[in-house]
Amino acid sequence: MRKITFKIESRLDATPLLGQMVNALCSAAGLSPTDAGFVEVSVVEAANNAIEHAYLGDPNNFVEVSVSLAPDALIFDVFDSGKSADPDFVHSNHQGALSLSEETLAHASERGRGLAIIQQVMDSIEYTPGSGRNRFRLIKRLRAT
Amino acid sequence: MRKITFKIESRLDATPLLGQMVNALCSAAGLSPTDAGFVEVSVVEAANNAIEHAYLGDPNNFVEVSVSLAPDALIFDVFDSGKSADPDFVHSNHQGALSLSEETLAHASERGRGLAIIQQVMDSIEYTPGSGRNRFRLIKRLRAT
Amino acid sequence: MKIAEKQFGPNTVVQVLEQRLGADKAVAFKDAVGRVLNNGNPQLYLDLSQVEFIDSSGLGAILSLLKRMEKGRELIICGLTEPVASMFKLTRMDRVFTIYKNVEQAVSARTH
Amino acid sequence: MKIAEKQFGPNTVVQVLEQRLGADKAVAFKDAVGRVLNNGNPQLYLDLSQVEFIDSSGLGAILSLLKRMEKGRELIICGLTEPVASMFKLTRMDRVFTIYKNVEQAVSARTH
Numbered sequence: 001m002r003k004i005t006f007k008i009e010s011r012l013d014a015t016p017l018l019g020q021m022v023n024a025l026c027s028a029a030g031l032s033p034t035d036a037g038f039v040e041v042s043v044v045e046a047a048n049n050a051i052e053h054a055y056l057g058d059p060n061n062f063v064e065v066s067v068s069l070a071p072d073a074l075i076f077d078v079f080d081s082g083k084s085a086d087p088d089f090v091h092s093n094h095q096g097a098l099s100l101s102e103e104t105l106a107h108a109s110e111r112g113r114g115l116a117i118i119q120q121v122m123d124s125i126e127y128t129p130g131s132g133r134n135r136f137r138l139i140k141r142l143r144a145t
Numbered sequence: 146m147r148k149i150t151f152k153i154e155s156r157l158d159a160t161p162l163l164g165q166m167v168n169a170l171c172s173a174a175g176l177s178p179t180d181a182g183f184v185e186v187s188v189v190e191a192a193n194n195a196i197e198h199a200y201l202g203d204p205n206n207f208v209e210v211s212v213s214l215a216p217d218a219l220i221f222d223v224f225d226s227g228k229s230a231d232p233d234f235v236h237s238n239h240q241g242a243l244s245l246s247e248e249t250l251a252h253a254s255e256r257g258r259g260l261a262i263i264q265q266v267m268d269s270i271e272y273t274p275g276s277g278r279n280r281f282r283l284i285k286r287l288r289a290t
Numbered sequence: 291m292k293i294a295e296k297q298f299g300p301n302t303v304v305q306v307l308e309q310r311l312g313a314d315k316a317v318a319f320k321d322a323v324g325r326v327l328n329n330g331n332p333q334l335y336l337d338l339s340q341v342e343f344i345d346s347s348g349l350g351a352i353l354s355l356l357k358r359m360e361k362g363r364e365l366i367i368c369g370l371t372e373p374v375a376s377m378f379k380l381t382r383m384d385r386v387f388t389i390y391k392n393v394e395q396a397v398s399a400r401t402h
Numbered sequence: 403m404k405i406a407e408k409q410f411g412p413n414t415v416v417q418v419l420e421q422r423l424g425a426d427k428a429v430a431f432k433d434a435v436g437r438v439l440n441n442g443n444p445q446l447y448l449d450l451s452q453v454e455f456i457d458s459s460g461l462g463a464i465l466s467l468l469k470r471m472e473k474g475r476e477l478i479i480c481g482l483t484e485p486v487a488s489m490f491k492l493t494r495m496d497r498v499f500t501i502y503k504n505v506e507q508a509v510s511a512r513t514h
């Protein structure tokens with residue numbers, strides 16, 4: 001199984017380059033441009049969450065994303081060494097965050113859609129807190145073409 | 146300055162993915178497809194050298210490639226923690242390895258063209274041995290388009 | 291945050307000149323566009339045709355602009371590229387925004 | 403190492419079905435092509451039209467095949483993609499190999 005790890009500083013302006021690499025890798029693995037774009041957004045959301053919520057914006061840390069190319073799936077492991085999230089919260093259904101309509105617009109939050117996007121795009125997710133190393137695993141299955 | 150680090154296992158079959166990422170990054174930075182291809186080959190040659198000559202083929206190590214995107218250049222730092230090379234040898238002119246002709250064919254070696262290719266493609270190189278961490282820096286200047 | 295501003299009669303067109311509207315650019319984007327948001331123009335056209343990437347922060351920033359529009363004024367989105375249109379759809383943003391293919395179509399539909 | 407073998411009259415065409423001919427594939431490539439190298443055909447056509455990446459190990463492997471050709475036999479390279487042709491040129495391999503645009507042109511030039 002082929003594998004590569006991307007490592008960036010814990011700064012929001014470091015995630016675009018990560019995203020572009022993830023997109024290129026998804027394309028090389030055979031995902032459609034649309035799906036590659038969705039996966040790019042998802043991994044960037046996970047990295048942004050690590051930066052904002054695990055490291056609380058401290059730029060002197062690192063976010064690592066290990067990508068494993070299995071024959072039938074792409075596995076993204078997003079690692080941080082900051083504050084852990086509550087796995088039950090991460091795993092809970094976040095689709096409510098995407099229930100936007102004209103009626104609810106006034107109360108719609110500007111934030112809180114990252115996990116919902118990740119859940120929509122990915123086939124499965126698993127958040128594993130660890131002392132000094134949290135792992136957020138995102139799996140995208142490859143469909144036979 | 147934007148920066149990303151790629152990390153792979155010290156196996157020859159891990160370098161294709163590294164190469165594809167380097168190529169995508171070069172394209173995003175504005176290099177032509179031909180130059181992006183040349184830089185890809187150069188970084189792969191450096192990684193292969195680390196695997197074959199620094200780690201002597203032991204697959205239980207890692208090669209790291211840190212890429213810094215300066216406004217006028219791409220800087221690739223290829224790190225290994227194996228046996229150091231002789232910097233004077235690395236820095237010496239290797240273009241003789243590319244002097245192939247019908248007359249010299251019988252004596253032409255199958256190997257030994259990696260550093261020559263790197264020197265041809267890159268604008269400057271610098272090998273810095275370190276205890277536990279050797280760095281091979283390859284710099285490709287970006288020309289104004 | 292690079293934007294270009296143009297007047298189209300009484301209305302303003304703001305074109306985002308960045309390829310990515312992500313978390314690192316969301317605040318600067320809100321500031322830049324916010325400055326012309328309620329400058330008296332009945333319609334503000336937001337031209338996203340240069341944007342190839344948007345995430346939840348970028349989408350949230352656009353949503354916050356919509357919520358800050360004064361009564362009787364309109365925020366009109368133009369020129370969504372394929373990846374950005376896909377994100378509008380995935381997050382249901384397409385339900386609350388008026389979206390046109392490009393500025394020309396938007397202006398002609400809105401002023402005739 | 404995926405290759406496809408075809409007979410063209412008395413000659414053999416070997417097409418490399420890998421996109422990359424790098425250090426990890428060089429030995430397998432030499433073994434695979436070496437098996438048909440001196441099988442009696444006067445000409446061996448090596449079709450590289452599927453190969454988009456080659457490094458010094460891949461080039462070295464092709465060079466070793468050339469050196470192993472028996473007297474009176476020819477190794478003919480066909481279908482170099484742009485990145486592979488650039489590497490042939492950079493390393494001067496283009497000086498010692500007979501190279502044609504594609505197998506059809508090579509065969510017709512060599513047999514007429």
Ligand SMILES: Nc1ncnc2c1ncn2[C@@H]1O[C@H](COP(=O)(O)OP(=O)(O)O)[C@@H](O)[C@H]1O
Pocket residue numbers: 045049050052053054083084085086094111112113114115116136346
């Ligand atoms: N990696 C993480 N570490 C800690 N907390 C997290 C992490 N990811 C998400 N969270 C928590 O989950 C919440 C929802 O995340 P998300 O849906 O991405 O929206 P947003 O980041 O915009 O708040 C965050 O506000 C945060 O409290």
Ligand SMILES: Nc1ncnc2c1ncn2[C@@H]1O[C@H](COP(=O)(O)OP(=O)(O)O)[C@@H](O)[C@H]1O
Pocket residue numbers: 190194195197198199228229230231239256257258259260261281458
């Ligand atoms: N990273 C490295 N660590 C140790 N030795 C190296 C390294 N890179 C190159 N060398 C030495 O330089 C020589 C020439 O390298 P190169 O031109 O790439 O050709 P090749 O790897 O085919 O021998 C190698 O054979 C090796 O002795």
